[in-house]
Amino acid sequence: MEIIVLPDPDAVARTAADIIEERVRRGPSVLGLATGSTPLGTYRELIERHRHGLSFAEAQAFLLDEYVGLPAAHPESYRSVIRREFAGHVDFAADAVHGLDGEAADPAAEAARYEASIAAAGGVDVQLLGIGTDGHIGFNEPMSSLASRTRIKTLTEQTRRDNARFFASPDEVPEHVLTQGLGTILEARHLLLLGLGEAKAAAVAAAVEGPVAAICPASALQLHPHVTVLVDAAAAAEL
Numbered sequence: 001m002e003i004i005v006l007p008d009p010d011a012v013a014r015t016a017a018d019i020i021e022e023r024v025r026r027g028p029s030v031l032g033l034a035t036g037s038t039p040l041g042t043y044r045e046l047i048e049r050h051r052h053g054l055s056f057a058e059a060q061a062f063l064l065d066e067y068v069g070l071p072a073a074h075p076e077s078y079r080s081v082i083r084r085e086f087a088g089h090v091d092f093a094a095d096a097v098h099g100l101d102g103e104a105a106d107p108a109a110e111a112a113r114y115e116a117s118i119a120a121a122g123g124v125d126v127q128l129l130g131i132g133t134d135g136h137i138g139f140n141e142p143m144s145s146l147a148s149r150t151r152i153k154t155l156t157e158q159t160r161r162d163n164a165r166f167f168a169s170p171d172e173v174p175e176h177v178l179t180q181g182l183g184t185i186l187e188a189r190h191l192l193l194l195g196l197g198e199a200k201a202a203a204v205a206a207a208v209e210g211p212v213a214a215i216c217p218a219s220a221l222q223l224h225p226h227v228t229v230l231v232d233a234a235a236a237a238e239l
């Protein structure tokens, strides 16, 4: 695991964008995209580079997770968020950005379909990840199996509170989600975990220096052979 401490969020965004750009320029690629506020700077940087010629026409993308019960068109569905913050501003081919259907009548079948479509694309080359204050990645909350696959999960109250800022009221945060599992995420060839701000310092320290344990889902990254952790000084404070 390579841990890179950078002075500020802009430096994290530029370094993450460098890694993604390098892979995208090498030929057809499969990107794993995360939502949340942490990767937004990286997406802004990639959009800027697209304006200067970086093309995503040969790339595909898979989202990590989705809220259950939100229509795709809801502004806070992760499919809407990714389109608004990134994919809609670059030149992905039509249908190249894949998400989970949070309104699927059969969530288990939807999860199986998603796993199959990641496999059919050849797996994920670079997976971007944020980290929750409780150490979750995707929506794999503490005590998720380290071998878990894409499935439906119930959010913890802490995550619902953390994400309430995106909704008009805390009650509107969905209780259930579909998320790639930790086992699914660990199959990506390169994992890129970003941590910004002091609120993430404890989770980052537990993930990279604590034991590999289900109580901190991001600690599963220690089992992967190619992980880059990019943190700003505040998020590195407890390392």
Ligand code: GLP
Binding pocket: 034, 035, 036, 037, 038, 039, 064, 065, 129, 130, 131, 132, 133, 136, 137, 138, 139, 159, 163
């Ligand atoms: C959500 C997302 C995660 C994200 C986390 C942290 O729960 N499902 O993928 O990493 O929030 O969000 P933020 O980056 O806004 O702190």
